[in-house]
Amino acid sequence: MAKVRFHITSQTELVLDQEAHIGDVIDLTDEQNIDTSIINGKIADILDDKLVQAKVEWQAQQEKQAQIELENQLQAQKQSLQEQLNDKSQQIVALETKLTALSQQNEAELQSKLMQKDLDLQETLAKKQAEIVQLQAKIDAVKQQSQSELTTTLIKKDAEVQNELAKREKVLAELRSQLQLKEQEKQLQLASVKNDYETQLKTANEQVEFYKDFKARQSTKEIGESLEQYAMTEFNKIRPYAFPNAYFEKDNTLSETNSKGDFIFRDYQDDLEFISIMFDMKNEADTTASKHKNTDFFKELDKDRREKKTEYAVLVSMLEADSDLYNTGIVQVPDYDKMYVIRPQFFIQFIGVLRNAALNSVSYKKELEQVKEQNIDITHFESDLTQFKNAFGKNYESASNNFKKAIEEIDKSIARMEAVKRALTTSENQLRLANNKLEDVSVKKLTRGNPTMKAKFDETSNVNSKK
Numbered sequence: 001m002a003k004v005r006f007h008i009t010s011q012t013e014l015v016l017d018q019e020a021h022i023g024d025v026i027d028l029t030d031e032q033n034i035d036t037s038i039i040n041g042k043i044a045d046i047l048d049d050k051l052v053q054a055k056v057e058w059q060a061q062q063e064k065q066a067q068i069e070l071e072n073q074l075q076a077q078k079q080s081l082q083e084q085l086n087d088k089s090q091q092i093v094a095l096e097t098k099l100t101a102l103s104q105q106n107e108a109e110l111q112s113k114l115m116q117k118d119l120d121l122q123e124t125l126a127k128k129q130a131e132i133v134q135l136q137a138k139i140d141a142v143k144q145q146s147q148s149e150l151t152t153t154l155i156k157k158d159a160e161v162q163n164e165l166a167k168r169e170k171v172l173a174e175l176r177s178q179l180q181l182k183e184q185e186k187q188l189q190l191a192s193v194k195n196d197y198e199t200q201l202k203t204a205n206e207q208v209e210f211y212k213d214f215k216a217r218q219s220t221k222e223i224g225e226s227l228e229q230y231a232m233t234e235f236n237k238i239r240p241y242a243f244p245n246a247y248f249e250k251d252n253t254l255s256e257t258n259s260k261g262d263f264i265f266r267d268y269q270d271d272l273e274f275i276s277i278m279f280d281m282k283n284e285a286d287t288t289a290s291k292h293k294n295t296d297f298f299k300e301l302d303k304d305r306r307e308k309k310t311e312y313a314v315l316v317s318m319l320e321a322d323s324d325l326y327n328t329g330i331v332q333v334p335d336y337d338k339m340y341v342i343r344p345q346f347f348i349q350f351i352g353v354l355r356n357a358a359l360n361s362v363s364y365k366k367e368l369e370q371v372k373e374q375n376i377d378i379t380h381f382e383s384d385l386t387q388f389k390n391a392f393g394k395n396y397e398s399a400s401n402n403f404k405k406a407i408e409e410i411d412k413s414i415a416r417m418e419a420v421k422r423a424l425t426t427s428e429n430q431l432r433l434a435n436n437k438l439e440d441v442s443v444k445k446l447t448r449g450n451p452t453m454k455a456k457f458d459e460t461s462n463v464n465s466k467k
Contacts, residue, residue: 003027012042025109186360193356196349227281227344228262231316234348242352243267251278251308261304262316267355275358276310277351283318294319294326294341302336312354313339316347 004024005017014026069081228250235248247266254260263279280301284292294317305313313336320326329346333339342350 189356189360193353227283227316227318230344231263231279231281231347238348245269259300259304261301261308264308264310265351269362274362275355277312277314277354278305278308278310279314279316280304281316292319298333298336298339302339311338314350315341316344317341318344
């Protein structure tokens with residue numbers, strides 16, 4: 001029995017480097033890069049396949065021969081059949097002898113290899129176990145360090161967020177307080193305007209009869225001219241102390257459409273125009289043949305307002321004297337932006353109402369500019385705060401997910417090491433199973449259950465006993 005030299009060309013191919021004979025040995029331990037688990041498995045599979053194939057081929061051959069012998073039961077061929085049976089018996093004995101020797105040889109070799117593999121496996125497992133212990137220690141250290149760093153970062157970020165929120169809440173509280181104060185001032189101003197309005201209304205009502213008598217005594221042309229003169233006179237009475245910076249003059253400039261109103265009012269504060277009004281005066285005598293309505297003049301008045309770039313349009317009208325709607329004194333026109341119809345007695349009072357309201361808006365605009373100078377956007381404060389919270393939450397979630405992924409990868413590494421361990425253990429089990437299969441192989445077991453072969457074995461036994 002000689003040791004045969006060889007080399008490996010791939011994971012599945014082994015090439016002999018010298019001529020080999022029956023009984024020669026191939027020592028797989030001479031090749032360190034052999035995946036013994038694969039080779040051992042292949043050996044077991046090849047032995048199983050060869051034995052099954054031999055069984056099938058031998059059964060097929062024997063059954064065919066037995067069938068021929070049974071069909072030709074001629075006494076003349078008995079001697080030839082006996083010779084064949086004797087020959088087969090000798091072959092079977094020789095085969096059993098070879099199988100016994102091979103089994104003994106393989107058993108010894110497998111026991112030696114198993115002992116060596118067991119030693120190698122124990123050594124490998126010991127190394128892998130030590131590596132696993134070291135890796136687990138590193139994993140624990142990384143987990144503790146990462147958790148500590150993440151906790152520190154989160155605490156720092158949370159403190160920064162809370163500090164920023166506190167600052168913004170303080171600014172917001174101050175702004176809300178200022179707005180509340182301004183709202184209170186506005187309510188007080190409105191109350192004051194209301195009182196003034198009620199007082200002026202009482203005075204105006206006392207003048208109604210005068211205007212009715214005045215109207216009855218005037219011609220149609222005189223009525224219109226007198227209403228304009230009345231408006232100018234009434235305004236000039238209070239201009240010096242009520243409207244010192246105001247502009248109030250006849251609209252003598254024709255627009256692109258050759259139209260014009262009667263008066264234009266503009267008022268200023270710190271060289272800033274904060275209110276502008278286009279006035280149109282309408283009146284007619286009771287004896288006029290065709291009666292006009294206030295609605296007849298809305299479209300033209302709105303056009304004049306837009307072309308002269310005034311904010312408000314006001315129709316000072318004595319038309320529709322019997323209308324309950326217009327006799328209330330001040331009426332807002334629904335289909336036109338910032339347009340009103342008033343009776344003459346409310347002329348001065350209505351200018352004062354619009355002007356005071358515009359003055360309040362000027363103060364608000366100034367305060368808004370001051371706030372903008374402080375780089376505080378009140379409009380978008382809450383939305384910016386929400387956006388900041390959402391962004392911080394996403395960053396925190398991303399950091400948490402990355403930390404979880406790192407832990408999962410470490411766990412996967414441990415699982416892969418466990419798989420290597422299981423593979424090595426499986427290799428040992430496969431070698432043990434291969435040895436058990438070799439020990440369990442015999443010709444009789446291969447032919448078990450075959451009635452023809454049973455008859456042949458019985459005849460062989462009888463012949464041997466007669467001899």
